[in-house]
Amino acid sequence: MPVATEQQGRQIPLWINGQDVVTSKVFDVQHPSTGKVSSKVCGASEDDVTRAIEGARAAFPAWAKTPATTRRDILFKAAALMEAKKDELAAAYSHDTNASPMIVSFDLGAALTHMKSGATIATEVRGEIPQTSDGSLALVTREPYGVVFSVCPFNMGLVLCVRTFCYALACGNTVVIKASPAIPFLHYSLGALLKEAGVPDGVVQILQFAPGTEPERTEQIIAHPHIRMANFTGSTKVGSIIGSLCGKYIKPCLLELGGKAPILVLESADLKMAANNIVFGALLHSGQICMSTERVVVVESVADKLVEEIQAIAKNELPALGHMELASKLGVEKMDRLVSDALSKGAKRLTVESVEDKKVAEGAHAYLPVILDNVKPDQDIYYQETFGPGFVIIRAKDTEDAVRIANDSEAGLSASVWTRDYKEALDVARSIESGAVHINGSSVHDEPNLPHGGMKTSGFGRFNGMAAIQAFTQTKAITMHEPHALPIAILK
Incomplete structure (x- = not known):
């Protein structure tokens, strides 16, 4: 370091x-x-x-x-x-x-x-x-x-x-x-x-x-x-x-x-590629990017398979993203508070085999990446931006429900849609209340030649x-x- x-x-x-x-x-x-x-x-x-x-x-x-x-x-x-x-x-x-x-x-x-x-x-x-x-x-x-x-x-x-x-x-x-x-x-x-x-x-x-x-x-x-x-x-x-x-x-x-960027993973998505972009977009720079992926909204029919792919990517690729560390003690405390609240209300913490399932000791503000499944609206992390190394998985009944969940947020800076059906992708992209929507790409993407506004409080x-x-x-x-x-x- x-x-x-x-x-x-x-x-x-x-x-x-x-x-x-x-x-x-x-x-x-x-x-x-x-x-x-x-x-x-x-x-x-x-x-x-x-x-x-x-x-x-x-x-x-x-x-x-x-x-x-x-x-x-x-x-x-x-x-x-x-x-x-x-x-x-x-x-x-x-x-x-x-x-x-x-x-x-x-x-x-x-x-x-x-x-x-x-x-x-x-x-x-x-x-x-x-x-x-x-x-x-x-x-x-x-x-x-x-x-x-x-x-x-x-x-x-x-x-x-x-x-x-x-x-x-x-x-x-x-x-x-x-x-x-x-x-x-x-x-x-x-x-x-x-x-x-x-x-x-x-x-x-x-x-x-x-x-x-x-x-x-x-x-x-x-x-x-x-x-x-x-x-x-x-x-x-x-x-x-x-x-x-x-x-x-x-x-x-x-x-x-702030942002609370969602990635919508629909039924026909390339799950392996989506998982790669999710892990990269959520954990790059320890999640301290306004467009970091915070919410993975996945339709129920492919949710379990996506979770498998995410865990495999995390196991193999996390070292490439480097040491996870927050800029301040307040950031560490916020992550602890949001994760503890979610776990106490039924969220499931996914294991990542390449690292121990605890906060690492190395570094004053070091923090282990956190992936939470089964996240619900009664958990603070559902709405609040973590600005840290973690993301949540929210399961939707279908595409319409996924759009509803994605829009259930005060922020609207960046979003992403994963599907092989480009008509569906465009329809969903236009339905998402976000200043930028990336199709089959990471939510962390800054194209300086394409200005975009933020929607809601972004x-x-x-x-x-x-x-x-x-x-x-x-x-x-x-x-x-x-x-x-x-x-x-x-x-x-």
């Missing part, structure tokens, strides 16, 4: 106006594998937050007027630097958390794709000339909002952070980033990289909030008149708070929240291209009139 050993307790400053800012309020981050302090992180004060916002606002006019081709070239250079510094970024990744080489490689590749995509759309921001009722000339342009507040999650530390700012920058916005305290060194490292790429000082600010100060600092940012929109990826609980604050202060927001989902332009710009209507007198008399 990659663990930072040579630089224990590395100081992580804030990044404001292109400079490191060291604060007196410092908190420790413990590496989940060792439990030892890996970083000492500077927390932003009220004054630090104000300075970051004002710096981003001061940088906005010049950045918004920067030629689109220049913004494009800067983002392409940032992508090139990320590729050139991939070993440094991988080391920064492992400094504060444990991610398998496969995840680090995948995450870096996805981040590069989004950075390049952001560069590409910089020159694609266009307006239109609509018809007007009186024949006057009207122009509708797309303008950047101004300063965007972006909150980055920990689980896919590069791509989900890069995605929060690259499209906003491409459209001419400046960004104040609230980095993840779980991977502070990785997110902090992006500041100097962007500066080297040519991003002007103040265009990207990177902050950390000390534990206990998050509510106050978050409201301070959203309430500030220079903050024009918020962009959050994370839990439904925190997303609800962000959304409420944006409503309170009348700010637009983009939210990608928020906006993924975006790229024109969807990103629409997300990070606002419309402005400009109408040219011939000078004429208004009939003031009718107003008297």
